[in-house]
Amino acid sequence: MSGLPGVWGLWGGYLPFFIAGFLASEPWRWGGALIGRDLDPQSEFFIWVRAVSSAIVAGLVARLVVFPTGAMAAISAPTRYGAALIGIAAFFAIRRNLGAGVAIGTLALIAGHFLIG
């Protein structure tokens, strides 16, 4: 059992995650396998869905950096913002290389933490 609040600690702690996780996402995969042949991935509906999905994930990124919790909260705001910007800059500078962007941004966070607090 976990100490999670609300419904999340109930039913052994796994069923809520199964419902809001597996059951909330898997039907889209089944839909793709069953009826997908007749749907147009270029349609306006899919462009909208992609945009909503991107905004949710981008919003999550922003919140984790702007309102950090736990260990990240020990890193100052200028260091967090600076490291994110350095990571983005490194990504574009090194031929849109994901690994390089993540590695350099994370190293910048560590360096910033020890140099400017």
Add this chain to the structure above:
Amino acid sequence: MIEPAPTTPEPMTRMGAFWRGTLAMFGVPATVLYAGILGYGAFAREAGLTLGQALALPIFLQALPAQVVLADHAARGASLAAAALAVSLTAVRFLPMTVVIMPWLKGHGGPRWHELLVVHFVAVTVWIEGLRRLPTVRPEVRLTYYLGIGVGILSGTLAATALGYLAAGTVPEWMAAALLFTMPLTFLLAMIETARSRADHLAIGAGIAIAPLAYAWLPGFDLLLTGLAGGTLAWLLGRWRRT
């Protein structure tokens, strides 16, 4: 970085194809994914999940962003419905992705429901590896090969989750912070990398701009609000710019 594909498919048994597929877990796309997964493991611990729950989420969801969205909702005691809706909205993209990969998963000679099981492994990294590698494999064994890719990368994911989870509790705080930081950075850069339309780019910007305000105003529903408002705005602006 990405090895060239052999031109003629070599004969393979089903089991051989499965094991060959699992080797994708050591490929470049999977390795980059693990960096973000370490951060997910650390995040799951700070969110208050048990190690078992932290490992269950990748098995249920097979999608790192959805896992973090779900763990985040649970940590803040959001309702089951709000969490399910937010997770579902991040998962709609699996439908077109599954449509794209289905032609490569047919021709296995088994019953159709096997396909429904294997599409559980439609998630960005596995999907990219599937599209890259399946054309080099004989049609009869493609389904088991893809299953191998999925199971291999899931194994690596679970190992990285456990490592991130356990490390977050033992390493110095600055190191735990660095682990946590890899996850949002991986998300952001992967989204920029895969953004195709103007609406995609606008949605990333709108999400970043709206989320802090939405969090201050409606915590618990902030990601849903951010997604619906920012995504719709980006879609409308993208449409307007196209016409």
